[in-house]
Amino acid sequence: xxxxxxxxxxxxxxxxxxxxxxxxxxxxxxxxxxxxxxxxxxxxxxxxxxxxxxxxxxxxxxxxxxxxxxxxxxxxxxxxxxxxxxxxxxxxxxxxxxxxxxxxxxxxxxxxxxxxxxxxxxxxxxxxxxxxxxxxxxxxxxxxxxxxxxxxxxxxxxxxxxxxxxxxxxxxxxxxxxxxxxxxxxxxxxxxxxxxxxxxxxxxxxxxxxxxxxxxxxxxxxxxxxxxxxxxxxxxxxxxxxxxxxxxxxxxxxxxxxxxxxxxxxxxxxxxxxxxxxxxxxxxxxxxxxxxxxxxx
Numbered sequence: 001x002x003x004x005x006x007x008x009x010x011x012x013x014x015x016x017x018x019x020x021x022x023x024x025x026x027x028x029x030x031x032x033x034x035x036x037x038x039x040x041x042x043x044x045x046x047x048x049x050x051x052x053x054x055x056x057x058x059x060x061x062x063x064x065x066x067x068x069x070x071x072x073x074x075x076x077x078x079x080x081x082x083x084x085x086x087x088x089x090x091x092x093x094x095x096x097x098x099x100x101x102x103x104x105x106x107x108x109x110x111x112x113x114x115x116x117x118x119x120x121x122x123x124x125x126x127x128x129x130x131x132x133x134x135x136x137x138x139x140x141x142x143x144x145x146x147x148x149x150x151x152x153x154x155x156x157x158x159x160x161x162x163x164x165x166x167x168x169x170x171x172x173x174x175x176x177x178x179x180x181x182x183x184x185x186x187x188x189x190x191x192x193x194x195x196x197x198x199x200x201x202x203x204x205x206x207x208x209x210x211x212x213x214x215x216x217x218x219x220x221x222x223x224x225x226x227x228x229x230x231x232x233x234x235x236x237x238x239x240x241x242x243x244x245x246x247x248x249x250x251x252x253x254x255x256x257x258x259x260x261x262x263x264x265x266x267x268x269x270x271x272x273x274x275x276x277x278x279x280x281x282x283x284x285x286x287x288x289x290x291x292x293x294x295x296x297x
Contacts, residue, residue, distance in 0.1 A: 001052055002171045003052060003053065003054075003171065003172070003173070003174060004052065004053040004054075004166060004169040004170065004171055004172060005053060005054040005055070005056075005169060005170075005171075005172035005173060005174060005175060006055065006056070006085070006086035006087070006168070006169040006170060006172060007055075007056045007057075007058060007084060007085040007086055008055055008056070008057050008058065008085055008086060008087045008088070008089060008165055008168075009057075009058045009082060009084070009085045009087075009088045009089065010022065010057060010058065010059050010089045010091055011082070011088060011089070011090055011091070011105065012090060012091035012092060012102075012105065013092070013093070013099075013101040013102060013105065015093075016091050016092055016093040016096075016121055016122075017091060017093065017121040017122060017152045017153065018059050018091050019059055020121075020152040020153055021059075021089075021091065021119075021121065021150075021152035021158070022046045022057055022059040023046075024152050024153075024155055024158055025046060025048050025057065025158065025162065026046045026047070026048060026057075026181045026182070027181075045057070045058055045059075045182055046059060046181060046182055047175075047176045047180055047181050047182060048162065049174065049176070049178045050166075052166070053166045053169055054174050054175060054176065055162070055165060055166065055169065056175060056176070058084075058085065082108075082109075082112055082114060085114060086114070086115075086168055086169055086170065087114060087115050087116070087117060087145070087165060087168040087169075088109070088112070088114050088115070088116045088117070089116075089117050089119050089161075089165070090105065090106070090109065090116050090117070090118050090119065090142075090144075091119045091121050092118065092119070092120055092121065092138065093121060093122050094120040094121060094122050094123050094125070094126050094131070094134060094149065095122045095125035095126055097134065098134075098137050098138060098141075102138070102141070103141065106141035106142045109142050110142065115145035115168050116142060116144055116145060117144065117145055117146040117147075117148060117161075117164065117165065117168075118138055118139075118142075118144040118146070118147045118148070119148055119149075119150055119161060120134065120135065120138070120147065120148070120149040120150065121150055121151065121152050122151060122152075122153070123149045123150065123151050123156065123157075124151040124153065124154050124156065131149055135147050135149070145168070146164050148160060148161050148164060186217070186264065186265065187214040187217055188214075189264060190214055190217070190227060190229070190257075190261050190264065191212040191213060191214050191229060192212070193257050193260045193261055193264070194212045194229055194231070194253065194257045194261075194273070195210060195211070195212045196257075196260075197252075197253045197256040197257045197260075198210055198212075198231065198242060198253055200256075201249055201252060201253060201256075202241055202242060202249070209233055209234040209235070209238055209282070210231060210232065210233055210238075210242070211231075211232045211281065212229055212230070212231050212232070213229065213230050213232065214227065214228070214229050215228045215229065215230055216228040219267075220270070223267060223268070224267070224268045224269065224270050225265055225267055225268070225269045225270070226269070226270045226272075227261065227269050227270070227271050227272065228272040228274070229271070229272065229273055229274070230273075230274045230275075230276055231273060231274065231275045231276070232275075232276055232277075232278045232281055233275065233276075233277055233278075234277070234278065234279055234280055234281055234282070235277065235279070236277055238277075239275050239276075239277055242275050243275055250273055250275065253273065254271050254273050257271060258271045
């Protein structure tokens with residue numbers, strides 16, 4: 001049997017479970033998960049390899065109504081993937097049902113020659129008899145190549161999804177070694193894991209005002225990996241929230257992030273966290289570029 005390979009984009013509204021699906025497929029956390037929308041900001045590449053195929057998944061930012069230049073970047077990033085891939089997974093929240101955001105994305109798919117697979121996620125949250133009517137309702141939006149119901153969180157029907165995706169891959173090379181799960185550098189994943197912990201622990205006014213940059217990452221003579229990271233916020237009040245009373249919240253961020261980063265790197269780490277204010281950074285082209293966002297904003 002000849003080897004098949006290709007790239008597959010995962011698109012959808014914010015908070016429909018794209019990162020959860022990516023992590024479920026890869027078997028390790030490479031994309032952050034949060035109940036707060038718009039947490040994925042870049043295309044996250046996850047590599048899934050079997051004996052017969054290699055699928056490179058692109059987990060994209062949720063498509064949403066923009067509120068800043070960062071929002072523009074996130075939407076552009078999500079939509080730009082459609083011309084780069086062999087197939088598109090349009091992920092929707094079955095529990096939420098069909099809404100305006102799904103209709104908007106479906107409109108963007110019209111005229112696209114790339115096969116689009118509709119993935120109805122979170123089926124564990126709906127009654128079984130509601131599934132077929134929901135599939136029929138979504139089917140009116142676009143000529144989908146497949147419609148596959150799953151629960152990314154529970155892992156239900158994910159293997160079926162992977163089997164169907166592989167059908168749309170052309171014969172091709174193995175792009176990455178079989179044990180490689182992402183093409184992002186370790187520093188990027190470490191920064192995302194730190195940002196995830198902040199999202200879990202802070203109030204509503206903070207999440208989208210933060211960015212994390214790894215300033216230093218080195219292995220000490222004793223084998224411990226020294227990681228120094230800066231958390232950027234937009235206002236002095238947000239800095240106080242993230243540090244917390246007597247530094248308690250920042251310490252908890254560090255404690256939780258350290259566990260995930262040690263799992264990622266397979267070694268002990270020493271994690272230093274700093275908090276700095278960059279006022280209105282989400283609307284400053286230079287700052288966005290410095291933080292790794294698109295150079296053509």
